[in-house]
Amino acid sequence: MSTSTGASTAADFDVRRHDSFGLRLQHALHANPVLGPLAVLILAIIAFSIVNTRFFAAANLSLVLLQVTVIATLALGQTMIILTAGIDLSAGAIAVFSSILMAQFCVKAGMPAVLALLLGFACGTAMGALNGMLVTRIKLPPFIVTLGTLTIFFSLNSVVSNSETVRGTDMPSLMTWTGEAIAIGNFQLSYGSIIMLLLFGFFFYxxxxxxxxxxxxxxxxDVEAARLAGIRTGRVLFSVYTVAGLLYAVGGWILIGRLASASPNVGTEYNLDSITAVVLGGTSLFGGRGGVIGTLIGALIVGVFRNGLQLAGVEVVWQGFAIGTLVLVAVSLDQWIRKVKG
Incomplete structure (x- = not known):
């Protein structure tokens, strides 16, 4: 009988030890949402560098950063909206439409590059403000609002551009400047990437x-608790959507440099890609938890996985499968983390 009691005590100890580790991990991830994404990024880099030694080549790492720059910029604006428990399905549409407007201001209207750029930023900001007004004044759900403006902006994009691409050679050099790069040894760092990193630093602060x-x-x-505490939640939400619109427009400028053109036929996947980067970065879809550093890591995770799987010879369809699986795991992990007590 004493043997049975001893075995039971040992089993209880193992369960408590297991629960204790799980709780510690849960509390750690709740307090530091960036830890999970950072671990995934490091493991992915190690794995892909083992699979293909070319992964760590300076030229390839330059390509990864270049590929995620636009998405990371859009995801920065998306992060602030998701932090308020909202979502923006029009991020890519605003970015592409802003890039087309900038190009048209230069080429068709003959405006100086600086003026065209500023007007493009103003238009992107206005589009974001429209989303914010519909959410805060009309009290429409963010999902419905941005789903509607997604269609509106893409339609206007086609009308204004006449579905024609504006070549970079037809625009002033300032419009494509973000695509130029500076060499750091064999590593190429584009000006667009520098702008993106500076924006992340500013909004982290x-x-x-x-x-x-x-x-x-x-x-x-908790929007109601915030309101009772004296926070003007309507103004906060409006400011978040407006600032996000400006960031999307900056992303549109970076996109022009990335493509060396302004094309109305790109960006259909940018909306979901920006949300994916935010979710993988540990920002909760329910709001109030996360940050921009995690979003940058999330964007890098997407870029590293796509690049690494491509180098490994994995077909594009399975690359999408891998990213989708990561998103489901990230959301499931977020649900688990949110259950933490005290």
Whole structure:
């Protein structure tokens, strides 16, 4: 009988030890959402460098960063919206439409490049503000609002561009400047990537060190509690969508440099890609938890997986399968983390 009791005690100890590790992990990931994505990125880099030694070549790493620059910029704006428990399905549409407007201002209207660029940024900001107004004033769900404006902006994009691509050679050099690069040894760092990294640094500070950033998190965590605490949640939400529109327009400028043209026929996958980067980066779809550093890591995860699988000879369809599986795992992990107590 004493043997049975001893075995039971040992089993209980093992269960408590297992639960203790699970709880510690749950609390750690809740307190530091970036840890999970960072671990995935490091493991992916190690795995793909073993599968193909070309992965760590400077030229290939330059390509990975270049490929994720536009998506990361859009995902930055998407992050702030998702932090408020919203979502923006029009991110790619605003970016592409803004790029077309910039090109048309230069080529068709004959405006100076700086003026065309500023007007393009203003148009992107206005599109984001429209989303914000419909969400805050008309009280429409963000999903429905941005689903509608997605279609509207892509339709206007086709009308304004007449479905024609504007070549980079027809535009002033400032419009395609973001596609130029500086050499760091064999590594090529584009000006678009530098702009993207600077934006991430700025908004990391804004979200973590300013009253506006704290209000964004509070609104996403519990909008009613934030309102009762004196936060003007309507203004916060409007500002988030407006700032996101500006970031999408900057992404449109970077896109022109990336393609060396302004094409109305790109960007259909940018909306989902930006959301994917945010989710993989550990930002909760329910709002109030996450950050821009995680989003940058999430965008890099997407780029590393696609590039690594391509080097490994995996077909495109299975690359999409792998990214989709990662998203499901990330959302499931988020649900588990949200159950943490105290």
């Amino acid at each position: 804004a979200l973590s060190r300013t009253a506006w950033g704290k209000h964004v998190y509070a609104t996403g965590d």
